[in-house]
Amino acid sequence: QNGGDRTIGMNYGINGVYNAGAYAINSVEERSLVVDNTADDINPFDGKTSLREAIGFAQSGDATANWDSNGDGTADGYKITFSADVDWAALGSVIVLDDTLGDFQINSNISIDGSLGTAGEITIKVKTSVYDKVKAYCTEKGIAESDFTYADTMALDMTGVSTHRIFNVALNYNFALSNMELQGGSLTDLNGGVIFVEKSSKSVLTLNNVDLLGGKTNTSGGLIYAESINNVIMDDVTLAYGYAGCQGAAYVRGMTMTNSRVFANASDDVAGGIYSAGTNKISGSVFRNNAGG
Secondary structure, three states: OOOOOOOEEEOOOOOOOEOOEEEEEOOOOOOOOEEOOOOOOOOOOOOOOOOHHHHHHHHHHHOOOOOOOOOOOOEEEEEEEEHHHHOOOOOEEEEEOOOOOEEEOOOOEEEEEEEEEHHHHEEEEEOOOOHHHHHHHHHHHHOOOHHHOOOOOOHHOOOOOOOOOEEEOOOOOOEEEEEEEEEEEEEOOOOOOOEEEEOOOOOOOEEEEEEEEEEEEEEEEOOOEEEEEEEEEEEEEEEEEEEEEOEEEEEEEEEEOOOEEEEOOEOOOOOEEEEEOOEEEEEEOOEEOOOOO
16 A cells, blocks of 8 residues: 555556556556546546546456346446546547557457437547548538549548558457447558457447448458458448448448448449348348449
């Protein structure tokens, strides 16, 4: 004990990974799963919890499991939420990823609910995203974004676009997102411009009321690349303005999709929209203005 504070051995590493035992810090900062600011940082002294820190607390085991990721009645994962005590309308509702920290690495069963109450929902984006370029292009051409076919994506000036995605999900973990907008970046020789899920027969990717906009890669899955076998579940999801060498919006190995929208995505090769290599159940969803090579 030191002045009544607990001395905690910790190492705040980058990429949301939080490893115990590297060095001692006198800290009373709560190991919280409730995000209360929009900074993308790792700061054990500020008394606040960023999204990156909350992910780190979940993966370190410092936080208490509070999410049943398998539906078996046992809390085997961690649900991250945004504080109801913060005036998000005044603070702002956009998290911009720090390029030096890179993707959010997911190495546990994690659920993130981006609801901000009356202030709406959180937006998570890379510092300069392809979506920013798309918006500028649409404005210049005097066309509505919803009508943009993305056929001339490669003509866009991508200078200054960040070279990382938003979420990178490791093998065999369940990952769920709800009530948020994701604006992705630009990758070279890597799959999944916004979300990448490692190949697995166990992982489940669940998206509910999520918009994924403007991811780009020269390989596969401009917005999503998920090799979870028949375990991608999407409800009220928008996939738009994705570009890839193959599968402009997404590559999946089977999916369940309801009440969703897939539009204005493009690829140089097969599947301007979604390519699925598994069993699909689709209802109440719209696919339009997707262009394959």
